[in-house]
Amino acid sequence: MISTSDVEQAATRIGGRVRRTPVFTDDGVWFKLEQLQHTGSFKARGAFNRIIAAGELSAAGVVTASGGNAGLAVAYAAREFGVAARVYVPVNAPAVKVAKLRELGAAAELVGEKYADAYDAAVKDAADRGALFCHAYDQPEICAGQGTAGLELLEQTGGLDTILVAVGGGGLLAGIAAAVEGRARVVGVEPRTAPTLNAALAAGEPVPVEVSGVAADSLGASRLGDIAFAVATRTGAGSVLVDDAAIVEARAALWDRYRLALEPGGATAFAALLSGAYRPAPGERVAVLLCGANTDPATLTSPTAAPPAARTPR
Structure with missing residues (x-):
């Protein structure tokens, strides 16, 4: 469980x-x-x-398991502190992410076809060698750190009613919901083919789900994290599902309208608005958190060739 104060402390720390x-x-x-x-x-x-x-680390450094983005982040942070990093990823992780891991100096270990396989191997390795294990989404420090984006968002916008965030294991949702608790509501958006939050809310607890679809490389956790479930239920976070086709369309629209290159998971929250899965009430102040750009640019499409719309950068 994390609170707003944990996120505020994380903001100071990082x-x-x-x-x-x-x-x-x-x-x-x-x-x-x-x-x-x-x-x-x-x-x-x-x-x-x-x-x-964590403070002082052993010579073994840090270990994580990740479909890509969490591993890249841990590898980058470890490099900044001059410590070793070992990242376990499924064998079907995008080649662009694996190459980047190695470019950052991390040892990339490809194990199994699912995140759970890589996770088990990483936990064992960390225990065997005394390395610091960094969970991809279900540790208090991880969730609180992700939530610092929510604090920024409230400051930058002057206040919101609703924030749409993509959900895989739920670390981002947990952090953002804790950060803005009492000031805005968070709605989790996830692929219909990987409904960890939706299934957990329906069951009253995190439960395993089958995972597939276009965003599985970044939103492919097979179970919602315990911290995310606790924060979601405490704060009344909502849940909507979107089809793969809506995610693909949202990704293309972000490129067409704004020249923003997003991976499918990174565009998933926008898919809720574009498809009508989430319909804001009149006057509702809504924000979409675009969260990942680790994609092959060659896969971007521009079917409508719409010109970029007017916008106000901050």
């Missing part, structure tokens, strides 16, 4: 280490460009907070 990513507004909706964070996703926030909070 100040100067992460970017204060910009926002812009278009057609009454705010967009937070967290894909411009170090390593191309919000994950750097949690990685820095986890490593700094």
Whole structure:
């Protein structure tokens, strides 16, 4: 469980280490460009907070399991502190992410076809060698670090009613919901093919789900984290599901309208608005957190060739 104060402490701890990513507004909706964070996703926030909070590390350094983005963040933070990093990823992790891990100096270990396989191997390795284990989404320091983006967003917009965030394991949702508790509501958006939050809320506890679809490389956790479930239920976070086709369309629209290159998972929150899965009430102040840019640019499409809409950068 984490609270607003935990997120505030994380913001102080990682100040100067992460970017204060910009926002812009278009057609009454705010967009937070967290894909411009170090390593191309919000994950750097949690990685820095986890490593700094741990204090002195052993020579074994840090270990994590990740479909890509969490591993990139941990590798980057470890490099900044001059410590070793070992990252376990499924064998089907995108090649662009694996290559980047190695470019950052991390040892990339490909194990199994699912995140759970890589996770088990990473936990064992960390225990065997005495390394610091950095969970991709279910540790207090990780979640609190991710939530610092929410504090920024409230400051940058002057206040919101609703924040739409993509959900995989739920670390981002947990952090943002804790950060803005009592000031805004968070709605989790996830692929219909990987409904961890939706299934957990329906069951009254986190439960395993089958995972597939276009965003599985970044939103492919097979179970919602315990911290995310606790924070979601405490804060009344909502849940909406979107089809893969809506995610693909949202990704293309972000490129067409704003020339923003997002991976499918990074565009998932916007898919809720574009598809009508989430319909804001009149006058509702809504923000979308765009969260990941680690994608192959060759896969971007521009079917409508719409010109970029007017926007106000912050």
